Amino acid sequence: MRPTFAHIDLDAVRANYRAVLSYVGGGADRPDVIAVVKANGYGHGAVPVARALEAAGAGMLACADIEEGVELRRGGVRASILVFGALSVSDLDGVFTHGLTPTISSPVAARALRDVATRRGSRVACHLKIDTGMNRLGFRYDNLTQTVPEVLDGAGLEIDAVYTHFATAEDRAHPLFDVQRARFDEAVRCLEELGLRARLRHAANSAALLRERATWYAAVRPGLLLYGVAPAGHTEALPLTPVMSLRSRVVAVKGMRVGETAGYGARSPVMRPTRVAVVPAGYADGLDVRIAGRGSVIVGGHRVPVIGSVSMDSITIDVTGLDVTPGDEVVLLGTQGGASIDVAEVAAAVGTVPHEILCRTGSRIVRTYGSAQE
């Protein structure tokens, strides 16, 4: 079996869920937590993560599309499931047969959903999305009086919640964040005038909920925090436990002479005699090609650099001066002998968000589930 594994600590998922709950407070008006498990649970495995969250008390989960919702239901998830994404008309029956909570983000979507509800003689609870500045999905905040009345007109749709999504929650200096919040509040007032008094409002992803408690409303929607990763700039806000660790084993060790290079492109010749170890995890496993020359891994309790280029199936690491032999464990994410590498570090090294690092974890990598593992 290939020796590259992702270990998923489900106790950590539960602990992070509880950490978010206690962060948003113990009061009677404490917001609910809508636990985001889209994109295969950020690469961790949607069903096991969702079931762990459900066991920890999560009453609502969220995913990207109907297909993901169906997968959760087939995996035995019984909590409410909010579908964030655009509804593709061909799949609408799945909303009803699997008891999903769709997002309505356009008059067209509302019409299509109502038609199916009418045909099936049933009603569906849904959430209405307002676009307050992301310019992605949702009803534009500034022309609701033209677009929303037809959504409210007629039976079939029960609008339980109104929500929006922030474009710049991670960037504390960006003025759009407060602008979006003001637009959302104004949109909710406008909807009330149009006769829509939704039971719930929600807006905050991980970064927004940490940045501004005025965004908590009736529910918060963390994803990243549940996987034990804080958004950039928020590392101290609440206690988090990393959920995924990524481990492999050295499959070969060899020497390189001064001036030689490792891998495709033959770049970055080594300046001294170098011992290089080959690790069987490459970009097909989700490793970012930009870790070449920028990233590190841990072997024998030491952090060592990734040198040469990232191949499809392997990387090469500089183990000069270390006693490393084939079979030795290599940690790509996680801890070993007191050294550690976390997702935020890898994301920063390659210039992306931690979400992307997690989601990229390849389908070829075997996931194992359980408690923490050193």
Ligand SMILES: *Cc1c(COP(=O)(O)O)cnc(C)c1O
């Ligand atoms: C992905 C997503 C979230 C969660 O975002 P994090 O940054 O992972 O907390 C919340 N809301 C919506 C609409 C999303 O698409």
